[in-house]
Amino acid sequence: MGVHLSHCKEDTEALGARLAQELRGGGLVAFTGGLGAGKTAFCGGLARGLGCADPVSSPTFSIVNVYRGPVPLAHFDMYRIHSEEDLYACSFYDYLDAGAAVxxxxxxxxxxxxxxxxxxxxxxxxxxxxxxxxxxxxxxL
Known part of the structure; x- marks a missing residue:
C-alpha cells in the first residue's frame, strides 16, 4: 500500500500518470473519495500516462467517457449505478473484456x-x- 500526499492538481495527475504504467495491458482502478476529491484529476493523469490524447472530463452525466490511445481508458462514474444489470447496460464488462484500462x-x-x-x-x-x-x-506506488 502506498500513501501519497498531493499538494495540487498537478501532483494528483502525476501520480495517475505513474500508475498508468501498470495498466499497459488493461486493468481496473476503483476510486473512492467524496465530491471534488480529485478522482477526475487522477484519471487525467492515467489517460496521459496511457498515451490518450482526448481531453478528460467527469463522466457524471454520460456514465462513461472513453479516451482513445494505445491503451484506451474507459472512465466510469458509478454514482447512479447500483446493479449488475446496470453494469451490463453501460458496457462495463465489455471494456474489461476488451483489455481496456477501466x-x-x-x-x-x-x-x-x-x-x-x-x-x-x-x-x-x-x-x-x-x-x-x-x-x-x-x-x-
Missing amino acids: AVEWSENIEDFIEEPCIRVSIENLGGDERKITVTGAES
Whole structure:
C-alpha cells in the first residue's frame, strides 16, 4: 500500500500518470473519495500516462467517457449505478473484456461486482488543494 500526499492538481495527475504504467495491458482502478476529491484529476493523469490524447472530463452525466490511445481508458462514474444489470447496460464488462484500462469513480456503489485483481485508490480531501491518496494493489506506488 502506498500513501501519497498531493499538494495540487498537478501532483494528483502525476501520480495517475505513474500508475498508468501498470495498466499497459488493461486493468481496473476503483476510486473512492467524496465530491471534488480529485478522482477526475487522477484519471487525467492515467489517460496521459496511457498515451490518450482526448481531453478528460467527469463522466457524471454520460456514465462513461472513453479516451482513445494505445491503451484506451474507459472512465466510469458509478454514482447512479447500483446493479449488475446496470453494469451490463453501460458496457462495463465489455471494456474489461476488451483489455481496456477501466477507471471507476464511486466504486463503492458496485463493490459487490468488482473482481480482483483490482487497484484501489482512495482520495481524501485534507482541505484546500491538499489530498491524501492511498493506493492498494499496485506494485509501483
